[in-house]
Amino acid sequence: MAKEQNRKEKSFSKGNASTRKGMALSDKKNMAGYFFTMPVIIGLIFIFLPALVQSLIYAFCDVKIDFGDIQTEWIGIQNFYDAFLSDSEFIVLFVNAIRGMFFDSAVIILFSFFMSNVLNQKFAGRGICRVIFFLPVVLSMGIVADMEDANTMFNAMSALDESASASAFDQLGMAAMFSISRMMEVMGLPMAMSNIIGTVLSNMYGILNASGVQILIFLSALQSISPSVFEAAKMEGATKWEEFWKITFPMLTPSLLVCVVYTVISTFTNPTYGVMDYVESQAFSSGKLGYASAVSWVYFVTVIVVLGIAAGIISKRVTYLD
Amino acid sequence: MTKTNTKKKFHMKRWFVKWFSLSGLMSIGWKIVRTIILVGCCYTILYPFLLKMIDAFKSFEDYLDPAVRYIPKYFTWNNIQQVLIQLQYGRSFPITFGYSILIAVLQVFICGLAGYGFGRFKFRGNGLLFGLVIMELLVPPQTMMIPLYIRFRFFYGNLNLINTYWPIIILALTGLGIRNGLYIFMFRQTFRNMPKELEEAAIIDGCNAFQTFYKVMLPNSFSMMVTVFLISFAWQWTDTTYTQLFQRSTNLLANMTSFVDGGEEAIMVLQYNNTAAVLCVLPVMLVYLIGQRFFIQGVARAGITG
Numbered sequence: 001m002a003k004e005q006n007r008k009e010k011s012f013s014k015g016n017a018s019t020r021k022g023m024a025l026s027d028k029k030n031m032a033g034y035f036f037t038m039p040v041i042i043g044l045i046f047i048f049l050p051a052l053v054q055s056l057i058y059a060f061c062d063v064k065i066d067f068g069d070i071q072t073e074w075i076g077i078q079n080f081y082d083a084f085l086s087d088s089e090f091i092v093l094f095v096n097a098i099r100g101m102f103f104d105s106a107v108i109i110l111f112s113f114f115m116s117n118v119l120n121q122k123f124a125g126r127g128i129c130r131v132i133f134f135l136p137v138v139l140s141m142g143i144v145a146d147m148e149d150a151n152t153m154f155n156a157m158s159a160l161d162e163s164a165s166a167s168a169f170d171q172l173g174m175a176a177m178f179s180i181s182r183m184m185e186v187m188g189l190p191m192a193m194s195n196i197i198g199t200v201l202s203n204m205y206g207i208l209n210a211s212g213v214q215i216l217i218f219l220s221a222l223q224s225i226s227p228s229v230f231e232a233a234k235m236e237g238a239t240k241w242e243e244f245w246k247i248t249f250p251m252l253t254p255s256l257l258v259c260v261v262y263t264v265i266s267t268f269t270n271p272t273y274g275v276m277d278y279v280e281s282q283a284f285s286s287g288k289l290g291y292a293s294a295v296s297w298v299y300f301v302t303v304i305v306v307l308g309i310a311a312g313i314i315s316k317r318v319t320y321l322d
Numbered sequence: 323m324t325k326t327n328t329k330k331k332f333h334m335k336r337w338f339v340k341w342f343s344l345s346g347l348m349s350i351g352w353k354i355v356r357t358i359i360l361v362g363c364c365y366t367i368l369y370p371f372l373l374k375m376i377d378a379f380k381s382f383e384d385y386l387d388p389a390v391r392y393i394p395k396y397f398t399w400n401n402i403q404q405v406l407i408q409l410q411y412g413r414s415f416p417i418t419f420g421y422s423i424l425i426a427v428l429q430v431f432i433c434g435l436a437g438y439g440f441g442r443f444k445f446r447g448n449g450l451l452f453g454l455v456i457m458e459l460l461v462p463p464q465t466m467m468i469p470l471y472i473r474f475r476f477f478y479g480n481l482n483l484i485n486t487y488w489p490i491i492i493l494a495l496t497g498l499g500i501r502n503g504l505y506i507f508m509f510r511q512t513f514r515n516m517p518k519e520l521e522e523a524a525i526i527d528g529c530n531a532f533q534t535f536y537k538v539m540l541p542n543s544f545s546m547m548v549t550v551f552l553i554s555f556a557w558q559w560t561d562t563t564y565t566q567l568f569q570r571s572t573n574l575l576a577n578m579t580s581f582v583d584g585g586e587e588a589i590m591v592l593q594y595n596n597t598a599a600v601l602c603v604l605p606v607m608l609v610y611l612i613g614q615r616f617f618i619q620g621v622a623r624a625g626i627t628g
Binding site for chain 2: 029030031032033034035036037039040041042043044046047048049050051052054055058063070115118121123125129131132133134135136137138139141143144146147150151204205208209213224258261262265268269276279280283289292293296297299300303304307
């Protein structure tokens with residue numbers, strides 16, 4: 001009796017194994033992933049990749065739009081040749097943008113890292129401070145950025161127009177900045193350092209506006225560290241300093257990677273460098289669509305290279321908890 | 323008696339330690355420095371916006387007069403009235419509002435789905451596809467501008483979608499809208515951090531994959547959804563890159579601001595532009611202030627780590 005039952009069970013399990021059609025249950029479950037990502041896959045295949053390839057092709061072509069008809073003519077690397085060797089404006093903008101990008105990204109990341117640690121501490125009015133610090137995330141794009149550009153442009157123009165009576169506030173601002181650099185020089189700091197500090201202080205508004213998302217990312221990472229880790233460290237007799245370097249910092253490295261990627265991208269596309277505006281003006285005002293796409297590809301490839309190097313360096317030091 | 327005395331002594335000692343020991347002094351010093359930094363930063367963020375709000379109420383003479391800064395001498399509603407007329411606010415406000423909400427809802431839904439798919443299922447090509455999503459974030463919009471423009475100008479044959487509301491809707495439906503890669507990324511991290519038991523319980527109770535997502539995972543990621551909704555709503559509302567590329571002649575506020583004209587004086591144009599921007603951004607700011615509770619909760623819960 002018992003034997004029979006045993007055999008039955010065996011045959012049952014055998015039968016089950018043989019009817020399984022090549023796919024494990026977990027694989028079947030994972031197939032649902034395609035269903036969830038379907039819209040994005042469709043978008044990538046039918047809109048994103050064709051557009052990307054198209055813009056790469058345009059970079060090697062002379063593109064003209066005549067009465068709603070696109071005419072492309074293959075001219076090889078002529079566009080790139082023009083960009084680097086005969087267009088003096090682009091090269092200047094490009095080099096300036098890369099230099100500014102390194103400086104700005106470093107400052108923004110350091111600042112947002114520091115600020116997120118401050119905003120993570122307990123103090124009165126923390127909620128209000130967070131609301132204000134995240135305000136630029138919501139507001140600093142698009143219209144507001146355009147308006148800021150228009151204002152700076154106007155101020156610069158009026159300063160050129162009437163340099164004699166150049167608006168009193170600007171002069172005051174210049175004087176204040178000068179005195180900060182001067183003060184630091186008197187204190188014995190090297191010229192380069194006082195210059196850097198002066199630049200950072202006078203660009204505080206831009207830095208604050210640009211670091212909203214980064215503070216958000218760092219802060220959420222800080223909040224996700226479980227307090228029990230700190231308790232354990234305290235029991236072992238760690239000081240605050242050690243806690244920071246041995247727990248907080250390693251736990252933040254994954255989001256540091258994210259932040260570096262995001263910051264480099266957003267500073268690269270920052271309109272203040274003028275490269276993006278230059279691309280737009282070449283494409284839509286001068287009608288040189290092929291040239292504009294070549295220039296933007298040069299820019300884009302540079303971003304990828306810079307990001308690749310930065311991410312490579314950082315990801316070696318990233319520590320994951322699991 | 324002795325008890326109170328020791329208590330007092332202890333209190334004195336604590337007070338002494340707090341104020342005169344090195345670590346106590348340092349912590350107090352840090353508190354002061356922290357307050358200065360925070361107040362300074364908050365001031366730097368708020369000041370330009372407040373100044374622009376005040377500028378909107380200034381008459382032209384006040385605007386030119388450098389002595390008038392915070393309190394206008396001749397208070398006027400004229401600028402705002404003029405700009406409201408020029409923006410066609412009565413028409414463009416409801417259109418922008420409805421459109422931004424539509425786009426934000428679509429983006430939350432699509433990016434939520436995709437984030438769940440990427441975060442919870444190990445299907446073949448997951449890594450590659452997610453890499454492409456990140457790439458989507460990397461490519462500057464200007465690189466994509468021209469092909470996308472041509473794409474929507476000749477949409478499947480000869481359908482001209484430029485200057486209609488469709489291009490951005492199509493981009494939102496396929497997860498290609500403004501910085502949608504970031505939203506997908508945020509959702510992916512949220513769903514990844516959720517306990518596995520939640521999903522297993524739902525499957526045991528007889529939910530299929532979509533029901534699990536709809537009935538269990540989405541409600542649990544509510545604050546993340548509100549966060550993404552707020553960001554997406556605000557970025558759509560204030561976006562000038564895509565709206566001005568695809569729908570120059572529609573009544574969206576982001577378009578209308580670029581048409582504001584102040585007359586002959588250049589500085590007048592500047593004042594009108596600033597007023598227009600303030601009027602345009604004000605509703606977004608109100609929505610943010612209403613939703614910020616969820617926003618900050620969402621931040622606290624998300625744990626966006628790479």
